[in-house]
Amino acid sequence: MSTIPEKDLPPGRHRVLREHLMREITNETSDTSETDKANETPSPVRPPFWRRPAFVAPVAAAALSVAVVVGASVTRDAASDGPPSPHSAPSDRPERRSSESAARLLERVAVAAGKLPSGVEGDEFVYTKSDHYHWKMDPDKTVSDCPRTLEGHAYGVQERWESVDGQHVGLSREHRSGGGVVERPIAEQLPGKNTVNFYEQAEELPTDTDGMHRWLYGLDPGEKASGKRPADVAAFKKAGALLTGNLLPTKTAAALYRAVSKIPGLIVLEGARDAAGRTGVAVAMDGVAAIGFGQGESRSELIFDEKTLDYLGESTVNLAAPKDRCDALAAGDLVGSVAILERTVVDRKGEQP
Structure with missing residues (x-):
């Protein structure tokens, strides 16, 4: 396996680390001064634990581009003086409204999807490599006088x-951010009523815009x-779940993109981010939390590569200050995201492209 060089922390993380370090230095200086006066040894201050896992995207198949990405998560010790503050400055949040309409963008995406190669056999396996991020809450812990801890968690x-x-029977292999690999079997699947559980079920979906x-x-x-x-919100979420969770036949994917363009309330954003730190152009809906938590002050985005128009993944972004x-979340921070790093078809489970 090739060695992947580390990249810089995502936007805003340097500032968080710097602020935390300055607090620790200040506290240490203060404790030392008091100790000199009282001739006592200060109690050690346990620093918070920082994790910086590296996420590696391999060479992608026809559906996705190459990406090498690094994610970061931060946890805060319960004895420290406040919750983490993974806020990024406005200049670090690249999302901006595009002048292109959702209908125009999705038509371009549909045309690109129709050109992808097809041909899948029933005894083969859909291989998907993905990166997941969720901002989570732990109501059983408190930080200072705050009611709960909040932390970014790279899954x-x-x-x-x-x-x-x-x-x-398929296979799931999880590469935990803290180290270690967990494997579980994926059971045989029955067709879902409102969900698609395997590729051949996706082949039965409508391939015309109105039907989809x-x-x-x-x-x-x-x-x-x-x-x-x-x-409209339910339809948008359903489309996102279908795209994120499944490899779709080319005609089905093209029909889906054109059907999504008919959903009211869509906007187009440039510089949208996914869990892997990649940016792209997104079709988004305000007031929707498709991934993670949210009560109306969030936005969900379906993100595409700006050049190839490949589907990169789905993100939910916090909108409230x-x-x-x-x-702990600033406007523009990710609430949750799934990045599709690679998706293709292989002959056997456990086989990598």
Whole structure:
């Protein structure tokens, strides 16, 4: 295996580390002064534990570009003086509104998807390598006078081998960010009613725009969408889950992109980020938390490579400014993200491209 050089921390992390170091230096200086006066030995201060796992994206197949990425997570010791503050400066948050419409972008994505190679056999396996990040809460811990700890958690890289026809036992291999590998079997799958559980089920989805639009909204033939916001949000989330969780036949993918373009309330953003630190152009919906937590002050994004238009993954971004010092997420911080590093078809489970 080749050695991958480390990259810089993601935007804002240097500032967090620097601020924490200055606090520790200040505390140490203060403790030393008091000790000199009292001729006593100060109690040691246990620093917080910092993790900096490296996420490696291999050479991608036709569906994805090459990326070498580094993620970072930060935890805060319960005895320290406050919650972590992984805020990035406004200049570090690259998301900006694009003048391109969602319909125009998704049409370009649909055309690009239609050109990808196809041809999959039932006894093969869909191989997916992905990177996951979630901002989590632990209500059982307190930090100073704050009601709970909040920390960025890099779940590590996951590899999955899923049966094309759902009739063969697959494999999940998790590369934990703290070290170690955990393997679990993926059971044989039955077709889902409202979800797609394997590739051959995806082949049964509509390949025309109107049919796919009805599927996203759960409509019968001839039935029209209600036009209500909850139905639009549910359709957008369903599209994101389908894209993030499955390899799609080319015609199905093209129909999906064109159907998504008909969902009201979409915007296009440049510089959207995924769990792997990559940036791309995103089709997004405000007030939606598809990954992680969120109560209306968040935005979910479907992210594409700006040049190849390959699907990179899905992110949920916090939109609200911190209410107080216990509110650890700034506007623009990731709440959760799944980055698709590689997705292709292989002959056997455990086989890597």
